[in-house]
Amino acid sequence: MLIEFTDKGLYCSAGNFYIDPWKPVDKAVITHAHSDHARWGHKAYLSHYLTVPLLQARLGPQQYQGIGWNEPVYMNGVKVSLHPAGHIIGSSQVRVEYQGEVWVVSGDYKTENDGISGAFEPVPCNTFITESTFGLPIYTWQPQPVIFEQVREWVQRNGKARQNSVFIAYSLGKAQRLLKALEPLQQPVYVHGAVWNMHQALVSAGIDLPPVQRITPETPKETFQSAIIIAPPSADGSPWMKKFTPYEVGVCSGWMQVRGNMRRRNADAAFALSDHADWPGLLSAVKATGAQQVYVTHGFQSAFSRYLNEQGIWSAEVKTEYGGEEETEENTVTEDNTTGGAA
Structure with a gap:
């Protein structure tokens, strides 16, 4: 072999x-x-x-x-x-x-x-x-343009209801695609530190991505009014999310193709973006x-x-040790928004 x-x-x-x-x-x-x-x-x-x-x-x-x-x-x-x-x-x-x-x-x-x-x-x-x-x-995905339109419509509905839109998306891969989906809305996008780290690495390497703003412990709660936030799965349900109230959560994952997974994740919206x-x-x-x-x-x-x-x-x-990034994020979340690991 x-x-x-x-x-x-x-x-x-x-x-x-x-x-x-x-x-x-x-x-x-x-x-x-x-x-x-x-x-x-x-x-x-x-x-x-x-x-x-x-x-x-x-x-x-x-x-x-x-x-x-x-x-x-x-x-x-x-x-x-x-x-x-x-x-x-x-x-x-x-x-x-x-x-x-x-x-x-x-x-x-x-x-x-x-x-x-x-x-x-x-x-x-x-x-x-x-x-x-x-x-x-x-598992048969809808075309990306269809999902992107659903993403934008959800944000606009939340905006009219004066709620923040929190997307749960893996910091490397999914987050960057979401930025492209959200770009036509021409709204500021706020991101968790794990997403920020990957964003900075890619932009520094010459990748053209829409701008983002990092969320820090000093970011006032008043900043988030009908705002767009992208956070990794590890942030979902953590104390870090409190400052975004009122908000709805949209989970971006291929597993959302199965409706039961949306209920188990307590998500308000699900986007089968894989x-x-x-x-x-x-x-x-x-x-x-x-x-x-x-x-x-x-x-x-x-x-x-x-x-x-x-x-x-x-x-x-073949048995390997691959798999899991659709569901987990290796970064841990703390109250001050620092992240464990390298990202």
């Missing part, structure tokens, strides 16, 4: 490197900067150059190497290149080629072009390693690679793998 599934992560023995390892290693190729794929402790990191400032913000000073998409690097004769995954800014698929065999590790991806993350690029290969976060037919591929996207991505064998990682891997086998595509499940 060109890539082995080990207790440290996906390992290419011929090139002596790992892809998104979850235990410390010497050489790590990183698909993107979410915490379940990019962990602290590796001796050397290789990623897309737009991922580097995000890794720096989250992991601090390390040995980083940034490259562009489709810019080959050779490790012990193994050809490695990165290709757009469309998941978040800088997210990449990893193509590994050695002695005529090609494997592609997708990391996390979505097939709808969100306008800021780079359009997903199907990469022909012999073996494809795919996520399956939303690998069930029930940075992962839906069921049709997963199927189209797999088929576009032309892969003879497919390994399915985190998510509904059992159902998705079984369906691929039924369609005549050899598939097997």
Whole structure:
């Protein structure tokens, strides 16, 4: 096998490197900067150059190497290149080629072009390693423009009722897409410190994003009148939210496709805005690679793998330590709005 599934992560023995390892290693190729794929402790990191400032913000000073998409690097004769995954800014698929065999590790991806993350690029290969976060037919997303319009309409309704609109969205990926959705309203957007940190890292790297204002302990409560606030999941229900009263909460997550999840989260509004591929996207991505064998990682891997086998595509499940950023945020929230971790 060109890539082995080990207790440290996906390992290419011929090139002596790992892809998104979850235990410390010497050489790590990183698909993107979410915490379940990019962990602290590796001796050397290789990623897309737009991922580097995000890794720096989250992991601090390390040995980083940034490259562009489709810019080959050779490790012990193994050809490695990165290709757009469309998941978040800088997210990449990893193509590994050695002695005529090609494997592609997708990391996390979505097939709808969100306008800021780079359009997903199907990469022909012999073996494809795919996520399956939303690998069930029930998960079929509405087009992004439709969801963006729903977002703006909700804000406008809250404004007329003199309520603040608090969006719960992951600080890296979802928050940046929300800013683009809200831009036409031409209203100030206030953000939690975790969102601010990622915003600053991206803007400093040259990414064009709408301006935001950081919420600090000194920000007067009177500032928030029919205001727009973006906060990570860890802030939801915390004392930090008190100063926004009266407010409504809108949760942005693919899990909101299932109505019961909205009730369980005590959300006032739900937007099924996901940075992962839906069921049709997963199927189209797999088929576009032309892969003879497919390994399915985190998510509904059992159902998705079984369906691929039924369609005549050899598939097997693989256990990894990926997954979770749709539901959790690694930053903790305190009364003074400081955040734990690197972000």
